[in-house]
Amino acid sequence: MNFKAHVIAEFLKGTIEGDPEVEVHDVSRIEEGRTGTLSFLSNPKYEKYIYNSKSSIFIVSRDFKPKNKLKATLIRVENAYESFATLLALYEQNKPKKSGISSLSSIDQTASLGENIYVGDFSVISPGASIGNHVMIYPQVYVGDQVTIGDGTILYPGVKIYHNCKIGKNCVLHAGVVIGADGFGFAPDAENNFKKVPQVGSVIIEDEVEIGANTTIDRATIGFTIIRKGVKLDNLIMVAHNVEIGENTVIAGQSGIAGSTKIGKDCLLGGQVGLIGHLKIADGVKIAAQSGLSKDVREEGQVLQGSPAFDFTTYQKCYLLFRKLPELRNQINQLEREIKTLNTKFGK
Amino acid sequence: MNFKAHVIAEFLKGTIEGDPEVEVHDVSRIEEGRTGTLSFLSNPKYEKYIYNSKSSIFIVSRDFKPKNKLKATLIRVENAYESFATLLALYEQNKPKKSGISSLSSIDQTASLGENIYVGDFSVISPGASIGNHVMIYPQVYVGDQVTIGDGTILYPGVKIYHNCKIGKNCVLHAGVVIGADGFGFAPDAENNFKKVPQVGSVIIEDEVEIGANTTIDRATIGFTIIRKGVKLDNLIMVAHNVEIGENTVIAGQSGIAGSTKIGKDCLLGGQVGLIGHLKIADGVKIAAQSGLSKDVREEGQVLQGSPAFDFTTYQKCYLLFRKLPELRNQINQLEREIKTLNTKFGK
């Protein structure tokens, strides 16, 4: 399938610079551009590649000013990354999709199945489960008793969902995700052994949530662990019991949120961040990678770093001085010597 | 099923304050209390909710002094959390349980099976494996050659146990747990390529151990990786080859323990803690979240923080000063200026 630059520009509501008739049949990364492919430039770090890339079309932002002349056709748009994503989505939608219910799956008679669903080999749908329309369940998935899966949701191979959990519409759960395992709750008994606190709650995942490979979300002790609409979780994240994550919050890989912590809307957590339990984080808060949060964050939009974390800009200043501690120490010792000299000179 | 306050109080050996005849049919979290439910108050952070909660009964500690008058019935006990857990356990025990051996599982003829076991769809029990009485094996579990599973143990969906590993009695392994994968051992050869060191040992997990979702415990190079009785491991933890974890030690999510390290009894590791290999940690040691341990800990009961970790209280003081480094630097510069003035005034 070939597309001409002017067709793409029209679709993206972009403006053309260069030959509107040039054709592409594939996409490529800017640094690996080949003739006949389309690339995009969004991150300025990659601008250097545009001058040697062989891609035939580049999607760039409206205000991009090339430092050298470019042979390729440019399509200028408001947001190059978003427009490129739109094209990829179109490309994906036209791919053939898996369909049908495998005779090698195990579906309980009491489960309710929507229209036009896919169930792969060796997947299990347990008693009382309810599967929405157009749901795709890849092989080796486990859907526990009374679990609900909303319309259009995709469960990739090996996803495991424990009993009673609810997954919303148009969610994507990647391979190895575990939803609804027991929260980590133990109470010491008289002999100081730990006795398990039964975890009788469950998990609610709202619509449009994406969850990365091997991420785990534990069920609540009582009540619900809740992942709100539009949340995006990367791989290998741990969400403990009774946590709540607000709408459209994005969390990068390997972060962990301890029990009962509530994160607001539109927050952004870097990779390997840790939050202790029972915290409350305001909306729009940003936490730098590898930081650890041990206190509530009440002010919206705060940016934090450190372990424990505090204001990002202050952290940067402190860390800069941390790196200069040997110099600071020398400076202090020098002052000490000078004062000693002064004291000697003038007696005490 | 309804229960009256005085019946619950009697069962918990607690004392009643308020109407002993009030009835509940469910449990709820204190901040989400509804009429007809029972809640508990243990963490003082949640006390504020008790004054507006609609729960009909609260389990509280003997020394709890409400600041305002409460309508609900109080049941006073020694340890509110433990008593509540006891009630939940009772509730869990009365739930119907999975049973029977699925015709869609694959069980080798040479495996030995205990009484009253459950084996779910698409699970594999390999040659020579030995499954104790009352064991529950959910769907899609892999039990390797010669593996032993003790009485009453639960393997949730997708657990994978490699050959020769031994799991004790009354253990709980959550979905995605991997026991007995090869330890990470490579030796550089003459051309500086890494040659695999075969991992011919295995894993021993003693009784009453609980292991969270997607946690991995590697087999020993030679000998055993050992998880002692009563150990509780949270999700996404990594335990490397030849590690030993002492009785009743509790480790929070995403912590990692490198090869051959021995952790004592009754230790407590926060989340995202890392221990390098070949360490020895005394009994009762506590390590704060995100800390990294690079040295033996010989003194029992030490509390540590930092990366590398040292005494917790000292760390707190140091970190407080880290946060004040810009002020300290200003103070130093001010002193420098004053000394310069003094020096100028009085010559050198």
Place this chain on the structure above:
Amino acid sequence: MNFKAHVIAEFLKGTIEGDPEVEVHDVSRIEEGRTGTLSFLSNPKYEKYIYNSKSSIFIVSRDFKPKNKLKATLIRVENAYESFATLLALYEQNKPKKSGISSLSSIDQTASLGENIYVGDFSVISPGASIGNHVMIYPQVYVGDQVTIGDGTILYPGVKIYHNCKIGKNCVLHAGVVIGADGFGFAPDAENNFKKVPQVGSVIIEDEVEIGANTTIDRATIGFTIIRKGVKLDNLIMVAHNVEIGENTVIAGQSGIAGSTKIGKDCLLGGQVGLIGHLKIADGVKIAAQSGLSKDVREEGQVLQGSPAFDFTTYQKCYLLFRKLPELRNQINQLEREIKTLNTKFGK
């Protein structure tokens, strides 16, 4: 099977000290040595055990000088650990191997299968997949559409490989590994909701790569995520989209590499290390455990520590002073007092 010391010494091209006729039938760790077993001594930390160990033979390095007399037979070699590994490899090779294609697996007719392969129960091989010779696919593995698996590769139980990914020869993927899940790419739309950026690339894993349990390697947005020949990844590592890891680089458990970062050859990353996206790391770089990298590393062989990371030796010095911050603060306060005294004495 018994082996005499002189046979082992000959095989390893080592020299014998002590009785060349002594026999062993098993291996043991030096600290758990039993009569009739062979142990090795490589890490000096373990030397103390050799004097009481009951092992009959020890493999030691040529320059090892025992402090006390030893009864056991010593076999001296260039590299004790490597020689021991060679023996273990021999031992492993002679073990019986799984073989045959299970009738309980699901193999698409359009998949191409090599000679002498093993496919376990409930594994799925999807349309267009290509499996090399001598490949071992344990139970419950998912091999997606058009996936290629090279000769001699082992996929342990529950490995999931998404469509179009390519795995090289003689690789080992441990249980729960996920290859080719979607990269974490989202672009905010006009209403500030996140819209998924389709991930249309895939993953290339070259020959001789080993990947630990539950590690995840995401597919590229466009192009490829690439793991070069001989790379060794430990458990629970996250490799994001479009990352490239150079030949023979070794990464310890729970480390994470964000999108589009390129790591050179022969690098060594400790456990729980984090790298932000779009970085370039030179060959032979070493990064201490729990460090975070936020900048390119251009100089080959650099050793780094910290979060963010900088030169290792400097970090060690800075951290030492961090631990002495309370003393430094006292020193500064003392100087301040002395200057105040001097100022008072001599006016301003």
